[in-house]
Amino acid sequence: MNSPVVVRQAEQPPADAVVALEKYGVSTVHEAQGRCGLLAPYMRPIFSGATIAGPAVTVSVPPGDNLMIHVAVEVCRPGSILVVVPTSPCTDGYFGELLATSLRAYGVKGLVIDAGCRDVKSLTEMKFPVWSRAISSQGTVKATLGSVNVGVVCAGAFIEAGDVIVADDDGVIVVKRAVAQQVAAASEQRVRKEEATRERLARGELGLDIYGLRAKIKELGLEYL
Amino acid sequence: MNSPVVVRQAEQPPADAVVALEKYGVSTVHEAQGRCGLLAPYMRPIFSGATIAGPAVTVSVPPGDNLMIHVAVEVCRPGSILVVVPTSPCTDGYFGELLATSLRAYGVKGLVIDAGCRDVKSLTEMKFPVWSRAISSQGTVKATLGSVNVGVVCAGAFIEAGDVIVADDDGVIVVKRAVAQQVAAASEQRVRKEEATRERLARGELGLDIYGLRAKIKELGLEYL
């Protein structure tokens, strides 16, 4: 049963895995972990060029009410990424420059919010990265409780406190804490393999040959006219 | 009953209120006027960085027909913001570089259109700001009448001629003419208050404490684990 709660402590992922995942970026990590964990593509960065990774502090909020974001700041730690999800679809501007100032004072790396964000000009100047579903000035109240560090579904992905969030220009992905190390290693392998492939493709070799697809398309019965 | 009409004169808002509102921007004004008047977040600027405020010249147009925009130019005055709304949802490109050239010749500051806009590269080079629901080359005809300076609903907000439009990277808001002065004053107060809050947050104080929320969350029964 669902009642408002704040979980102060969440198990954290290995620090080196976080560093590695930030380096590889969303698309590589997505492939490396078996094509799962991606948030819906409507989650877009408010400015381009930022790449961040860090353990999630999750916040479940009522529609149009940002009281719990204020509660959540206190349980963030340096390197955290705040993940905010309304309990029903909402585009209100829960978050702006003042909250970013507060999060930055606590070392939080950025925000992922399945709702709206405002003060985008100031946030861009501050270089505080946000991935959101909307940009909206619509203000929120501080009247109703929600929960911090419980499991949430954000833009179609299930996220628990301490899971690793990776976000860049391609979008946002969650890597479960327990496999973060393993996914980081698989990402490294994938990057190496892609480097070799890139060179061959640049020289004019075809993916059909590099990936050995000619036999497959023949077997599947593709007809050339 | 609804018949095509052009209202040549509309009462104008106080000039100093317009100047002030332009300075404070959409999110501040929205909070200051009690969280109302915001246009839907699908209204986005075609380029970032512009902030404008001015009295609305409203235009109600049929879908796919921009005849009335040409009619409206004549009743604009320096500082006006043109607000164009189709009578049913439409993404056609009613507006491009030529109309912007014409509006600029009349001193119009920018366009808010609940439809499409085209020639975005040229408009960006001209620095003519437009907030629209779509970018689309789809051309329009000049066959059917509409109205100018009547009340319209634009992206969910009711706007009358002479109301103040404020638009920036966060979106677009309407301030009713009659309260423009009052909202400008309230915005000024809000900005001052936020400056103090920003400093405290930057030093690591929590919103929970600054806004006195600890008692409230305790009363509401939030449980910490």
Add this chain to the structure above:
Amino acid sequence: MNSPVVVRQAEQPPADAVVALEKYGVSTVHEAQGRCGLLAPYMRPIFSGATIAGPAVTVSVPPGDNLMIHVAVEVCRPGSILVVVPTSPCTDGYFGELLATSLRAYGVKGLVIDAGCRDVKSLTEMKFPVWSRAISSQGTVKATLGSVNVGVVCAGAFIEAGDVIVADDDGVIVVKRAVAQQVAAASEQRVRKEEATRERLARGELGLDIYGLRAKIKELGLEYL
């Protein structure tokens, strides 16, 4: 009846028409060819500022499966624009930096995809232009056939191999191969006419007068108050 096929050769449009259409851009070409052929406005460039035109190589792909893009590379030629359409709506990231490297090696100018694209940071650095309906890291498989160079409906427009695609910041348009020359000529005429109009509008003349609309609005019964 529909079975997987690759058409190796498609008739090509006149080279000089392609050069001309690229110069005029989407909005001008759209008006010049009688306001048809535009793709839906949800097709957006991943970076702004690019304008390309070229003959289409069309690819019909299953949802979530990019096998046929690899097949299509081989039938591209310098100057081609790849047009990729899933057989049902899909936002998966069919295309990224590696495929762009391969296409560039074959002289392909850019991609129009009614689905998702990823590696947008790399693609932007490579200056490989893409117009897509989504940005998404979601990976695809290589399991099922589709077709190359058959007629496709892309974002609401019917496109055949060898038709001319024009794409810029305003969107994407298709010009049927058979009328490319004629549309290029009409675009040239339109541009000249617009130059004269632009100057008159900049001096403060009204569209109402330039386009001779005063008689029409009077006849239609517009009332001025």
Add this chain to the structure above:
Amino acid sequence: MNSPVVVRQAEQPPADAVVALEKYGVSTVHEAQGRCGLLAPYMRPIFSGATIAGPAVTVSVPPGDNLMIHVAVEVCRPGSILVVVPTSPCTDGYFGELLATSLRAYGVKGLVIDAGCRDVKSLTEMKFPVWSRAISSQGTVKATLGSVNVGVVCAGAFIEAGDVIVADDDGVIVVKRAVAQQVAAASEQRVRKEEATRERLARGELGLDIYGLRAKIKELGLEYL
């Protein structure tokens, strides 16, 4: 400036106009009043076959909070139609069988809500008609104020207390109180005219001839092949 308020009394439309408008239905009334006032087509009845008309009691509610609907019941009177609008887009289920029971006890004819409705099976059995943008069980809280009988924008239409709402299987329309009588008369005229037209069309006469369109299409230059 916007602060929570309940307006107890609103001027009411002429009772006979309401009776007439209910008889003619949405599409006829829409044409009769000059094609304005229609709510967006996403507003759908939860069951088909109901037609209602009555003066609006308007309610502006926060997202996810139905406190003000309870407040509004008290100012309804027999024949009222309740019009509920969230201050930002929301699909929560603000309304169900219990509130319908309460409204029915006060003689309210039905509900128009730009949000969600639940208990649709019970409401259908009760024959309590609702037009909504969504069906959703998502519950709401009772924590924050809104306003009753102020002007609202509902599904794109501006509605004031005492305006006439007409709703049927085609959708929902608002007729401004001041013109209700006039629109009812124009609807009656339209219905009579349509009866004659219907008979002629049923006999095989063409709209082209009945509406005198042949000259127009010739003048506009339509070519027959």
Add this chain to the structure above:
Amino acid sequence: MNSPVVVRQAEQPPADAVVALEKYGVSTVHEAQGRCGLLAPYMRPIFSGATIAGPAVTVSVPPGDNLMIHVAVEVCRPGSILVVVPTSPCTDGYFGELLATSLRAYGVKGLVIDAGCRDVKSLTEMKFPVWSRAISSQGTVKATLGSVNVGVVCAGAFIEAGDVIVADDDGVIVVKRAVAQQVAAASEQRVRKEEATRERLARGELGLDIYGLRAKIKELGLEYL
């Protein structure tokens, strides 16, 4: 180049193929012709239970303007299905009871419209079937030309005059005239095969066995826990 035109005559599909396709319905025909030709699923019937098939009379209309539907009636023949497509996205109610009365007088079987429809209660009583993207009372004008019996893209499918439209509760599909006979035959085969399969499934046999999928899932490496 695009100019308004009415093509009076279109080649018609074999009558017996039309009869057969109507019998098999959309889902069977879709599979039988190789999974192509389906219109987007937002095209829904205004009442359930109708199944129709017939040759298309296509109409390209401007947004918010139904002049060309009146023009099209004259070129319909008994058994035709009218297919109406706006040149840009539009939900206006182009079509209602009067036009249905007119079409019925000409023997037209039904309407497929990638826009809005109104008078749904009357149309349901008349049993005149319509598949549309919206139900909307929003009226249209009669001011601008379009074309009849030219190729159109309707809800994502390319349709030419004389192609066979099949529509039922599952949606709408187009079968190209040239393959109508062949698709009808393939549909018949499919139906027979499905009857046998249905019986086996009803007895508790598994699709895994009937379709011989066990080897495949083993080869693909599915792991059972």
Add this chain to the structure above:
Amino acid sequence: MNSPVVVRQAEQPPADAVVALEKYGVSTVHEAQGRCGLLAPYMRPIFSGATIAGPAVTVSVPPGDNLMIHVAVEVCRPGSILVVVPTSPCTDGYFGELLATSLRAYGVKGLVIDAGCRDVKSLTEMKFPVWSRAISSQGTVKATLGSVNVGVVCAGAFIEAGDVIVADDDGVIVVKRAVAQQVAAASEQRVRKEEATRERLARGELGLDIYGLRAKIKELGLEYL
């Protein structure tokens, strides 16, 4: 890390809790478990009037590929509800009459699918209930693996094998297996309480008084005019 797997056994919820939850329906259960677990309102029944509850058998499928549904049938048991989720958004018609025949042979109560369904006329005649995001004939292939009885996010809700699904005309909700008993009990309490409230409301008492809201709205500062 994500690899294709079928979990044959899942812990099951208490049978009497399932029986009870089916009796109370979605809206009551939703309130009783603290307003969580609801699937997005785009999940609609293909026919109205059905209410079902049962333990979930979850299926994660690639877009446009229903191979794993065939795999899943074998692990269903009498009373199961099949929950199918594509790995990226898809409206294809994964499911029709044949699969329903197969599931019924295994005692499956119904289907919840975050994609498309077809053969709705036959399914309605069979009284096999389906909740889906779309109705679409678009066929699927059987080429790629997915997983059965792993955790999935379906229409915004996290569902694990053996969780209880409740579905009716109001939508679909998931009750976690571990709290099913407790939620059933809370639902019973809620129903009893509502019965009393319903009677009072029907007599004309106000929710303002029954729920004790008058003090609250006074404290919050609501102004009556």
